[in-house]
Amino acid sequence: MENFETIDSVCTYCGVGCDIAVHVKENKIQKIFAHKDGVVSQGKLCIKGKYGFDFVDSKERLRTPRIKKSFLDKNPAIKDAVASSLKDFDDIWYESDLDSATTAAAMKLKEIQEKYGQKSVASIGGARTSCESVYLFQKFTRHTLNSPHVDNCARVCHSPSLRGMKATIGEGAATNPYNDVYNCEFMIVIGSNTTEAHPIIANRIVEMAQKNDNLAVFDVREIKLHRFAKYKAIMPHEANLLVLNMIAYVIINEELYDENFIEERTKGFAEFKDKILNDPYANPKYFENIEGYEYLSKMIPKIAREYALKKSMIFWGLGITEHIDGSYAVMAITHLSLMTGNIGKAGTGLMPLRGQNNVQGACDMGMLPYYDPDYQTPKEVGLMTPQLVDEMLEGRIKAVLNIGEDLTHIHPNINKVDRAISNLELIMVQELFMTDITSKADIVIGVKSAYEKTGVYVNAMRRLHLSQPLVESDLPDDWEVIKLLDNKMGGNYAYKNSNEIWDEVREVAYRRFSGASYVRLQRHRKRGLQWPVHTEDTPILHQLDFRTDDGLGEFHYHQYKLRGMVEEIIDKNLTGYYLTTGRTIAMYNNAAQTKQTQSLLDKYDEDLLLVNDEDADDFKSERVILKTEYGETKPLKVKFTKKIEPKTLFVTFHYADSKVNALFGDRSDELILTAAFKSVKVEVINC
Ligand code: SF4
DSSP, X not given: OOSOEEEEEEXXXXXXOOEEEEEEETTEEEEEEEOTXXXXXXXXXXXXXXXXXXXXXXTTSOOSOEEEHHHHHHOHHHHHHHGGGOEEOSSSEEEOOHHHHHHHHHHHHHHHHXXXXXXXXXXXXXXXXXXXXXXXXXHIIIIISOOOOEEOGGGGTTHXXXXXXXXXXXXXXXXXXXXXXXXXXXXXXESOOHHHHSHXXXXXXXXXXXXXXOEEEEESSOOGGGGGOSEEEEOOTTOHHHHHHHHHHHHHHTTOSOHHHHHHHEEOHHHHHHHXXXXXXXXXXXXXGSTTOTTHHHHHHHHHHHHHHSOEEEEEOXXXXXXXXXXXXXXXXXXXXXXXXXXXXXXXXXXXXXXXTTHHHHHHTXXXXXXXXXXXXOSSOOOOHHHHHHHHHHTOOOEEEEESOOHHHHSSOHHHHHHHHTTOSEEEEEESSOOHHHHTOSEEEEOOOGXXXXXXXXXXXXXXXXXXXXXXXOSOOHHHHHHHHHHHTTOOOOOOSHHHHHHHHHHHTHHHHTTOOHHHHHHTTTTOEESSOSSSOOSSOOSSSOSSTTSOEEOOOOXXXXXXXXXXXXXXXXXXXXEEEEOOTTOOTTOTXXXXXXXHHHHOSSOEEEEEGGGGGGOOSSEEEEEETTEEOOOEEEEEESSSOTTEEEEEOOOGGGOGGGGOOSOBOTTTOOBOTTOEEEEEEEO
């Protein structure tokens, strides 16, 4: 290939945040590849990062703002105001321009706030856009609109990691760099299908597991990572807290804990110790009563001993967080690190594997109802998305502004969400493509993708990357839409570029970002900088003290509550099927971007239901419908496999048409309302 330019950037998909190099010719991406010496990618990208760039110049991109005809019919004054910009698009939409689309949104927002109050408006989304845009999104909502209701898709993924880690060590983020895998002696992966969801981190884990035979993997089904595990642990559904407390029990019972570390760096251990030793569910012998899982009663003590006596790391994903005890399970994970001193030094630590490319940044920027930027206390705490959905149903939330979060696809109980949003008087969405939520919106504004703009992204190890445009686009950046909307709502935002917003972030969120100027980020782009960034950055957190108020790590014991599959096995009454959900490597979340690349689509063009061979008698048709009291899926194609336990089902959720999330009700994390997507009992209907 000749005459191309090579530009460095960061992958737009998952939270791993791989460093990419891109060949660009005539304003078109030709090829994406990994830097051989990239600190994150280490010369390799997964298939999404490597091939999934056709979305950038796809014909399907939203290039012109759209306003729904039915919305303008209901709002004649707005229709009059923007009439000169309207062009017929189809039966449902007018095409418009950015000025008119934001005028229409501002007029409606004013009317709604006058009629229903300032808090009748909520903003949701932002985990896929830059820090600058998401910072401005929450600022505009909190200060211009005067509503405390901001939230992002961490609500359906890692909010319990933030909650659990905040409570115990004061900081809801990965403690160490990915490359500490090479410094550690033992690894536990629990509730993370790492090879599919975070492949480039999985590469490191596999490499070291093959070399040192030092990996324990817990999951409810057999996953690829199990092939490389010394301890291959398959658990019944919803047993995370049970297993984690058992590991703690063994460490305490066999006095494998680090007394000095506990004494100097933590508080609450004596009470914790007392409770766990008296908890009937904490002794691994409990598994002797759980048919099919008896081997865990012998395996868990071995894992506990290796974890406690070696330099160890723990990795987890949504298999931990998307349960009713997700936050408590995260606390149970941090307890293990606190009692063994496996934190605050190289080769140890806690690694929540964050999902979206900037979900860490979105939380850092304060796109959460209970945190301002830099995790400061807001003037008023807003509502979490599931609460907002209830308020929509009650008619108290009347407008939703949304940046890139497919609310009616990726949230639970989507039949309820659909009913709720039908009560709204305004939904405005900033997106790249028509998705499920944009089809239900009133105003849709096409915006720049991550490959077309400048901005800071924070990956799953707190690494900041200043992304630069690979190709030019005349679409607006998300922040430019917000700025325009702000001005039309009476605000005075005058930012000329993203750098001005970032400099404000560095002042407001100075505890993490004061030293992270664009110039410095650019200078350090190869290694990247991990927050907090001041005169130095911080690859390893908690080295001297924890980021709690008094600097001490805290133990908060929570007993496992018997329920679900474990209870049914013990009662010898396991009758139905338990479904768990997850991702495949070829697609990303709602597939809006990945399905634009034909080679990825060829690999995975519909959600598949995995079923154990032994259960074939109940699956007589090629496709089945799954059903719960909340809703049912469309007919799902069945694939039989031995790599899933009998009575366990697995399905991906990438395609909105599958309606997988209709199966889930309001069952969610007790503290933070993250949906219990990882386990639901379903009825199977043959088609
Ligand atoms: Fe992109 Fe994640 Fe794949 Fe890396 S692992 S190439 S960040 S999708």
